[in-house]
Amino acid sequence: MPILAVVGLLAAVPLITSSNVTLNFMVMALLIALVGQGWNLLGGFGGQYSFGHAAFFGTGAYVTAILQMRYGVNAWLGFVIGVAAGALFGAITGLLSFRSGLKGSYFALITLAFAEVLRIVASVTPITGAGVGTLVILDLRPEAFQFQSRAPFYWIILALVGVSLVLTRMIEHSRFGAYLVAVRENEDAARALGVDATMIKLGAMTVSAAMTAAGGCFYTQYFLFIDANIAYGPWISIEALLAPIIGGIGTVFGPLLGALLVKTLGELAKLVTGGAPGLDLVIYGGVLVAVVAFAPRGMAGIFVDLRRLLRKAQERGDG
Amino acid sequence: MWSPVILVPAILNGLMTGAVYALIALGLTLIYGVLHIINFAHGALLTAAMFAAFFAHQWLGIDPYLAAVGLTPLFFLLGYGLQRFVIGPAAHGEDRNILLVTLGLAVVTENALLYVFRADTRTINLPYAFDTIEIGTAFLAVPRVIAFAVVIAVALALWLIMRFTDTGKAIRAVAKEKFGAELCGIDVAHIYAVTFGLGTACLAIAACLLLPTYYVNPTAGNAFVLIAFTIVVLGGMGSVSGALAGGLFVGVVESLSGLYLGESLGQIGIFVMFILVLLFRPSGLFGERT
Numbered sequence: 001m002p003i004l005a006v007v008g009l010l011a012a013v014p015l016i017t018s019s020n021v022t023l024n025f026m027v028m029a030l031l032i033a034l035v036g037q038g039w040n041l042l043g044g045f046g047g048q049y050s051f052g053h054a055a056f057f058g059t060g061a062y063v064t065a066i067l068q069m070r071y072g073v074n075a076w077l078g079f080v081i082g083v084a085a086g087a088l089f090g091a092i093t094g095l096l097s098f099r100s101g102l103k104g105s106y107f108a109l110i111t112l113a114f115a116e117v118l119r120i121v122a123s124v125t126p127i128t129g130a131g132v133g134t135l136v137i138l139d140l141r142p143e144a145f146q147f148q149s150r151a152p153f154y155w156i157i158l159a160l161v162g163v164s165l166v167l168t169r170m171i172e173h174s175r176f177g178a179y180l181v182a183v184r185e186n187e188d189a190a191r192a193l194g195v196d197a198t199m200i201k202l203g204a205m206t207v208s209a210a211m212t213a214a215g216g217c218f219y220t221q222y223f224l225f226i227d228a229n230i231a232y233g234p235w236i237s238i239e240a241l242l243a244p245i246i247g248g249i250g251t252v253f254g255p256l257l258g259a260l261l262v263k264t265l266g267e268l269a270k271l272v273t274g275g276a277p278g279l280d281l282v283i284y285g286g287v288l289v290a291v292v293a294f295a296p297r298g299m300a301g302i303f304v305d306l307r308r309l310l311r312k313a314q315e316r317g318d319g
Numbered sequence: 320m321w322s323p324v325i326l327v328p329a330i331l332n333g334l335m336t337g338a339v340y341a342l343i344a345l346g347l348t349l350i351y352g353v354l355h356i357i358n359f360a361h362g363a364l365l366t367a368a369m370f371a372a373f374f375a376h377q378w379l380g381i382d383p384y385l386a387a388v389g390l391t392p393l394f395f396l397l398g399y400g401l402q403r404f405v406i407g408p409a410a411h412g413e414d415r416n417i418l419l420v421t422l423g424l425a426v427v428t429e430n431a432l433l434y435v436f437r438a439d440t441r442t443i444n445l446p447y448a449f450d451t452i453e454i455g456t457a458f459l460a461v462p463r464v465i466a467f468a469v470v471i472a473v474a475l476a477l478w479l480i481m482r483f484t485d486t487g488k489a490i491r492a493v494a495k496e497k498f499g500a501e502l503c504g505i506d507v508a509h510i511y512a513v514t515f516g517l518g519t520a521c522l523a524i525a526a527c528l529l530l531p532t533y534y535v536n537p538t539a540g541n542a543f544v545l546i547a548f549t550i551v552v553l554g555g556m557g558s559v560s561g562a563l564a565g566g567l568f569v570g571v572v573e574s575l576s577g578l579y580l581g582e583s584l585g586q587i588g589i590f591v592m593f594i595l596v597l598l599f600r601p602s603g604l605f606g607e608r609t
Contacts, residue, residue: 049415051359051422100598105357108418109548110597116545117590238426245419278434278537285426292419293409 003169006253007162014151023150027222029263030157031215035236036243036255037164038211043241044250045168045177046204047184051108052115053212053240055093058122058231060086060213064220065134066127075145079217086213087206094205098198103187112237119232133227136220145221153222160218161256164211168252171207180204181250212240235281242284246291248300257299262287328457329574335463337570338470339528343543344550344562345474346521352557353494353514356414359421360401362544363428364519368394368526369535370432376443376530383443384465387527391520398519403512433537440536448531466528473524474563477517481559490514494557546573549593 013026035057043049064082067073073081097110122128129135140146147153171177179200182190191197220226230236239262244250247258265287269280295302343365350358368390375386401424410416450461481487492500493510501507525543533539550569554561569589576588 047415049418051418096598102597104414105351105418106597108359109357109552110594113545113548113590113594113597117587117594120587120590238422241419273434276434277438278430278432281430282427282434285423285428285430288423288426289405289409289420292416292423296411296416 003162003165003252006256007158007165010158011155014154018151020150023154025263025267027150027154027157029259030154030161030256031218031222032239032243032263033256033259034157034161034164034218035212035215035240036247036259037161037168038208038213038215039240040244040249040251040255041168041171041211042201042204042208044244044254045172045180045184046201046208048103048201048205049108049241050111050208050237051241052111052113052237053208054232054234054237055111055115055118056086056090056209056212057216057219057236057240058115058118058226058228059089060216061220061226061231062122062128062134062216063213064217065136065226068136069134070127074143075221076143079145079214079221082217082220083210083214086216087210090209090213091202091206094202094209098201098205115232115234115237119228122232123228128228131228133225133230136224138224146224157218157222160214164214165252165256167207167211172252176200176203184250238281238284242288244298246287246298248298249296251298251300254298254300261299324456325578327455328459329578330571331454331457331459332463333571333574334567335459335467335570336574337567338467339525339566340543340546340550340570341563341566342470342473342521342525342528344547344554344566345477345559346518346525347544347547348551348554348557348559348562349477349521350515350518351551352559353490354402354417354511355557356417356421357548358515358518359418360424360428361518361522361547362540363425363432364394364398365522365526365540365543366432366535366537367428367540368523369530369533369539370436371523372527372530373441373443373535382445383527383530387469387524390523390527394523395516395520397516399512399516401519402515403508406515407508407511429537429541436537438536440534442534443530445531460532462528462531469524469528473521474559477559480517486510486513545593546589549589549596552593552596 010026010030014023017023035053038056039050039053060082063085064075064078067078067081068075093111093114097107102110123131138146140148142152171180179190179195182193182195183197183200187197216231219230239259242262243258244255245258246261247256248254262284265283266280269283273279291298297304343361347358347361350356350361371390371393372383372386375381375390376383381389405424406417406420409420445462447461451458452461452464453459481491489500489505489510490513492503492505493507493514497507500510529543546569550562550565553569554563554565572592573589580588
């Protein structure tokens with residue numbers, strides 16, 4: 001129910017403003033919310049911190065772009081295949097990593113390594129356009145997943161975020177979700193109780209990769225351009241984990257909340273410095289450290305604390 | 320192609336490059352061995368050290384080798400402070416949090432450097448940068464020979480510190496059994512910070528050894544640290560001798576694959592090796608299976 005309310009509220013944004021700057025900002029924030037929700041499922045609920053979610057984002061983005069440009073596949077079909085490709089890649093890397101028993105620092109390292117290998121490969125192989133990148137030809141028809149104005153893009157990314165929210169909520173309340181949290185809290189204990197931890201983590205990684213890949217596919221359609229540093233660069237890996245951690249790790253609304261906050265901070269930084277490179281990321285990094293240090297449960301945790309304080313104050317008032 | 324006239328110099332040069340890799344890996348493995356975390360800020364700190372050495376030469380006219388004398392204690396203090404006052408308190412004793420905090424520090428450092436110095440690539444000119452000495456059929460660049468010698472000396476010094484000083488003994492005690500060490504009256508937070516400081520000090524030395532022949536820009540350190548990760552995993556996490564052997568090995572592999580496969584493929588070779596080692600021998604080639 002709260003999901004419906006939030007999505008409904010956000011859906012009204014293009015009706016209130018037609019400013020391209022505002023809509024563009026919202027689209028980017030929602031994109032990060034989607035990618036971050038992917039990270040959150042594996043990292044927040046499953047406790048497996050990936051430092052290389054760019055691998056899935058970039059795979060989705062490139063598959064969509066290449067299918068359209070080289071094989072003339074319809075953009076919508078390309079989108080679906082892109083998501084599937086991302087999920088498949090997540091399943092393969094997950095199988096390799098979890099079968100080898102990699103966790104904690106090792107898991108963070110290997111995900112980072114996968115993303116970096118892909119980045120280097122994408123910047124030299126011809127099929128990705130090597131260093132030049134891949135352009136998707138302008139074709140402003142809804143059938144081609146391209147639109148005259150930004151509003152349809154906005155509603156599509158919002159719908160995707162909505163689906164990711166519902167999916168996460170369903171997983172949270174399912175047996176699978178409970179197993180996942182059990183694995184996060186104590187993997188050995190979960191195994192001892194008969195939870196197939198490897199399969200659970202693998203499932204989470206596959207769904208997580210699919211969500212993040214959907215973000216990548218959308219990116220390609222929205223900007224009609226992709227290159228190795230955008231697709232597989234560290235920026236997306238960092239924003240993917242930043243949003244849920246700031247918003248509230250392991251909560252359904254954390255990534256959305258965090259993404260809006262992170263993007264607002266980024267815009268403020270640009271406003272102050274006139275778009276000099278680096279400063280927005282300095283702020284992101286600082287906020288990341290500060291949140292881990294002072295508010296380990298993110299904004300969601302702060303809200304919970306506030307509500308508890310209010311209730312206490314009320315009880316005191318009543319009594 | 321396979322004649323010793325080409326092969327021997329390639330191997331020797333690989334060993335020289337590998338020595339600097341080994342030093343960077345040494346810092347990483349030292350921190351991992353004691354704190355059991357991977358310091359994701361290692362690369363950014365190396366970049367910071369390279370910038371420090373660069374500007375010591377640019378503004379004060381100090382030779383990089385001389386700068387090492389001042390920068391090493393400075394970076395020891397920096398590392399000590401970071402662990403003691405930032406990473407330690409922020410982590411709340413959770414390994415996952417330490418990962419995030421060091422990642423955050425890396426992002427801040429790297430981008431602060433980018434913001435202040437822009438993405439420009441800088442190099443310094445030293446009169447001896449292109450001097451060579453001849454060993455048999457091989458010509459070796461003087462800065463690389465110096466680097467090799469210094470790394471061996473530093474490794475030896477570290478070994479002596481760990482073996483014979485009280486601090487060294489305390490570090491080894493904490494690495495083995497943190498709780499037991501604490502019960503024996505060892506200040507674990509202090510030892511953690513000292514270890515982190517030592518690891519960071521290694522970076523300052525590595526930066527000063529690199530600068531005469533290498534460039535510096537805000538992401539210069541990352542290339543080395545990805546190699547250092549490979550070396551540390553290859554040599555066994557936390558193993559000092561493993562880091563040394565792994566560093567030299569990777570240096571030679573890189574030099575030979577650069578010779579036979581070309582530059583960009585050589586880079587991928589290291590990553591592929593890294594992933595394979597992680598997947599199949601996570602305890603390292605030289606380490607025992609756990």
